[in-house]
């Protein structure tokens with residue numbers, strides 16, 4: 001009989017969002033007239049920018065004509081998209097990339113998972129805590145770990161706790177690691193890293209021949225001009241970092257699906273004989289074999305994000321979410337809640353009042369304010385005692401939720 005990949009059995013049953021759903025359902029069944037407001041989910045709510053939608057439609061029409069029909073495109077993505085991203089999103093940062101260093105995909109979650117294909121199993125991996133669960137769970141799935149302990153830490157992974165004491169920016173590992181996941185602006189904490197902080201990581205990686213996986217899914221939400229949007233703004237990063245970006249949060253593509261990976265030519269790993277080999281070559285090989293490119297209309301729509309009109313409209317949507325973030329941040333601060341994030345990221349990470357656990361605060365907010373958020377402990381043990389609110393809601397719901405919470409906590 002065919003054997004299963006029993007690494008999957010090490011995973012804790014997807015607990016966080018099903019449990020949230022269960023508690024919300026139980027509440028709404030008991031209180032059918034309550035108007036529940038959801039500030040929990042990390043999904044966008046605004047429609048696509050009109051200029052992006054038009055490009056998407058036009059590209060679909062292309063597919064219906066003999067002259068403009070598009071079949072298989074390059075597995076790495078169309079040059080016209082890659083070049084427009086480099087020109088608009090990297091060149092202004094002083095980062096120069098060549099077309100062959102960028103790979104377009106159908107989203108960043110897949111990229112963050114698939115990148116593990118080109119790294120040997122005996123690499124030591126360091127992951128922040130709390131964290132976007134994909135980094136941890138994909139390492140469990142491919143068999144890099146043992147079982148989880150009582151806390152939820154898997155044997156074989158180096159966890160880097162992020163807490164109030166370190167400003168939710170992890171300290172360098174005390175042992176030597178080979179792969180480091182960093183996500184800034186961070187999901188779930190909404191915290192950003194300065195150039196000086198990222199420089200420490202780049203220096204560590206170069207000194208230890210490690211590779212940084214830099215998840216920049218939320219870079220478009222940065223408002224502080226001193227905060228880096230790309231790890232390549234840091235000297236030395238092109239030798240040690242792979243960067244992930246996504247159109248999901250930037251341009252409302254969570255349902256459309258488009259992301260990208262940057263693998264600079266200089267990022268090297270070692271072969272069994274100790275000689276160096278380029279990860280760019282390996283990733284190109286992987287993409288060519290296992291992927292057939294993101295869909296043509298999707299790539300046309302993504303390119304339109306960078307048109308003058310497209311970017312102006314997209315930026316207005318980002319500003320809308322960031323105004324929501326400001327309303328949440330300022331409203332909760334007024335009633336004495338300790339807040340992190342929400343300035344350069346669409347997430348507000350709050351310290352639960354009165355020392356409540358994350359789930360106790362979840363129940364209080366649901367039962368007394370009819371507002372749904374996300375318990376911090378669901379993102380890792382160091383998230384206990386914290387709670388995530390998302391700024392991706394509709395304005396009137398955000399205003400009402402903040403009013404309810406303020407009244408309750410006053």
Ligand SMILES: *Cc1c(COP(=O)(O)O)cnc(C)c1O
Pocket residue numbers: 042106107108109110132183187215217245246247248249253254258259
């Ligand atoms: C939303 C998100 C992504 C993007 O995922 P897609 O697959 O591109 O939709 C990547 N990383 C983090 C941390 C996210 O929150």
